[in-house]
Amino acid sequence: MAFFVKFPALQYDLDIATGKKLANPRIVTDIFKRIIIKRNLQEAATVFTKYIVKDEDTAEIIAHKLYGSAGLHWLVYLPNEIINPFFDWPLSERKLVPFIEKKYPGSTFFLDPSQINGDGFLEGVAVTTTSGATGTVTKVDTTLSSLVVENILGVFQEGDTLIQDVGTLVPVTATLTRLVTRSKDALNHFEDEEGNHLNPVSFRNGYIQGGFGFPPTVNVVTNDGFERDQNESKRQIRLIDPAHIDVMLRDLETIFRSNAKKRTL
Numbered sequence: 001m002a003f004f005v006k007f008p009a010l011q012y013d014l015d016i017a018t019g020k021k022l023a024n025p026r027i028v029t030d031i032f033k034r035i036i037i038k039r040n041l042q043e044a045a046t047v048f049t050k051y052i053v054k055d056e057d058t059a060e061i062i063a064h065k066l067y068g069s070a071g072l073h074w075l076v077y078l079p080n081e082i083i084n085p086f087f088d089w090p091l092s093e094r095k096l097v098p099f100i101e102k103k104y105p106g107s108t109f110f111l112d113p114s115q116i117n118g119d120g121f122l123e124g125v126a127v128t129t130t131s132g133a134t135g136t137v138t139k140v141d142t143t144l145s146s147l148v149v150e151n152i153l154g155v156f157q158e159g160d161t162l163i164q165d166v167g168t169l170v171p172v173t174a175t176l177t178r179l180v181t182r183s184k185d186a187l188n189h190f191e192d193e194e195g196n197h198l199n200p201v202s203f204r205n206g207y208i209q210g211g212f213g214f215p216p217t218v219n220v221v222t223n224d225g226f227e228r229d230q231n232e233s234k235r236q237i238r239l240i241d242p243a244h245i246d247v248m249l250r251d252l253e254t255i256f257r258s259n260a261k262k263r264t265l
Helices: 033-043 059-067 074-080 093-103 204-208 223-232 242-257
Strands: 009-014 021-029 048-052 107-111 126-128 134-141 146-153 161-164 172-180 187-191 219-222 236-240
Touching (some): 074 236, 107 204, 172 204, 187 204, 187 223, 236 242
Antiparallel strands (some): 009 021, 048 236, 126 161
16 A cells, blocks of 8 residues: 555564564564654644545655645555554545445345244245245344344235244244334434433333434434445544644654564564
């Protein structure tokens, strides 16, 4: 990854599997040097400015605008402790939508906990109705009393009796009480007015029954809303002020050169 190009190398001569020294040491990137760099940067907190990452912004775009070179994108990552940009950098709307749809596939069936008969539903096993609809259960969430169902054939409706043959004398059955066609729109968790997560068992029945009986201080957060909140939380970053970039680069180069001699872990 280009992010680590500037980091020094070191000899690594330990076989992780056996704990023995390797006959031919490997040359690897010294990512631990990040710790030293981080301390140096934090001690110079006055050189930072706040920045809100815009949609379609990349570290390369920001580095080019602020520092005149896209090649300095690693200086955008470094003070924000971003190791893997694929996970730590906010997604654009164009990338976020398919990410959410892929992470939350199928439909989500919410079941009345008091009407589940049998030992419980199993993942990877088909679920059917008396009308002939069928699908595969890919996720069981006992806390939320829900099933994620994919590969649906036919029409499932609220009020249907779900049936799953799990190889026992009596199949597992339950009433489909609430159907969310797109799993991304299904319940993820409950929050209070300050954004604190609440015990889902205390409120799930009200949600399953159609969202009745919630006090005004309880908010329902969907899977889509949760992922968007997580993505937005990554937008505020801090950047090295362009006025200090030359000094900072010289300091960092000194740190990099300090490890020029080969050393062994």
